[in-house]
Amino acid sequence: MNAIKDIAFNFPGQTNHYKGKVRDVYSIDEDLLVMVASDRISAFDVVLPKGIPYKGQVLNQLAAKFLKATEDICPNWLIDSPDPNVSVGKRCEPYRIEMVIRGYLAGHAWRTYKSGERVLCGVTMPEGMRENQKFPEPIITPATKADEGHDEDISREEIIAQGIVSEADYIKLEEYTRKIFQRGTEIAAKQGLILVDTKYEFGKIGDEIFLMDEIHTPDSSRYFYADTYDELLEADQPQRQLSKEFVREWLMAGGFQGKEGQTVPEMTDEFVQSVTDRYIELYEKVTGEKFIKADVSDPVNRIQKNVEACLAGLKV
Incomplete structure (x- = not known):
């Protein structure tokens, strides 16, 4: 499956790009951020070698739901989520x-x-x-x-x-x-x-x-x-x-805790699938809704188009 792991975008008005452990954050003009939730997974502050299909979508859609569910308590940065893996919002210090x-x-x-x-x-x-x-x-x-x-x-x-x-x-x-x-x-x-x-x-x-x-x-x-x-x-x-x-426990059982000289255990296809399944299970359990998998046949083009349309609308 097409895990969204290491993709660099170039969006209209882009002034900077920061690659985090899981998210890629793009600064747009002076006051906007585009946050792309990749399928990278980290544990013990180390990014693991394989991506987890649909993980980024789970993270992005859950975060958007909970930000909306708490905006009466505290204002938040989110303006829109134009793509299953993307949030666009206000740039904060x-x-x-x-x-x-x-x-x-x-x-x-x-x-x-x-x-x-x-x-x-x-x-x-x-x-x-x-x-x-x-x-x-x-x-x-x-x-x-x-x-x-x-x-x-x-x-x-x-x-x-x-x-x-x-x-x-x-x-x-x-x-x-x-x-x-x-x-x-x-x-x-x-x-x-x-x-x-x-x-x-x-x-x-x-x-x-x-x-x-x-x-x-x-x-x-x-x-x-x-x-x-x-x-x-x-x-x-x-x-x-x-x-x-459970990912941390799997790593510890394989002798890895992010310390110097330690090697990440082999991530088999079966293990990667089990992690995907757990993320989807959590989404469905937390929200009470069925998880709808995004089209991952061409995620790069999909994300680029959706973000461009969103940014164009915000500038009108």
Whole structure:
């Protein structure tokens, strides 16, 4: 299948192109961004060698839905999604941090806890917790946003002391983060899911804060199935989950955690198909809608035409 992996576009009015781990971001004129969600997949801050067909479409369409579902809480960057893999929006000046919020002791938080640490990003985690247990209330554990390499944990106090974000803005970011997470939790619950943890990115236009990038997708979030959560927790069994964690687990089982000298295990066609299936499963479970696969016979031409038509309409 035609995975959209490494494609460079040239759109009208284009002034810059930034290639992220998963998304290609094109600056248009002075105030617009075109964000193309590729089928690249990353784990441990490393882009894996093979693309995952339809992954970018899942990410883009989920993000667009959740941005629209939370725009009453916080203004966001999205203007239009003219193609299954593309969003067009306002260019913001990004904060150099990610706002990570965790409702449950899972993933990175659990690995930290299991090592004996009880403080994560300046937040003290209660004693006596087990993996995947719910926190008394969600905790915010920010990370610095790295252009390359690993994002790093950082505390609220360090962010403010280093002048990365002003105290007044950071208080607002925390407020938005908690409210958006609560909305995502409510939406997930209606679909029989638990929103475990997620991350948000914010930026500014003038003095106004905007929610940016993607939200509540399998790349930025972790979901558990609610119907078996209590039973599996009591039995100390792994949770049934919809997230990218199974890819990380597959890599770790193959001896890879993104460290120097380690090699990514072979990505067989069967494994790639299983990842595609999991992303589509998550889309359908989270939205309650059937996933409609885009035409991938000529994705380059499709994306180019759809973006050009959108940009022409915005300039009228």
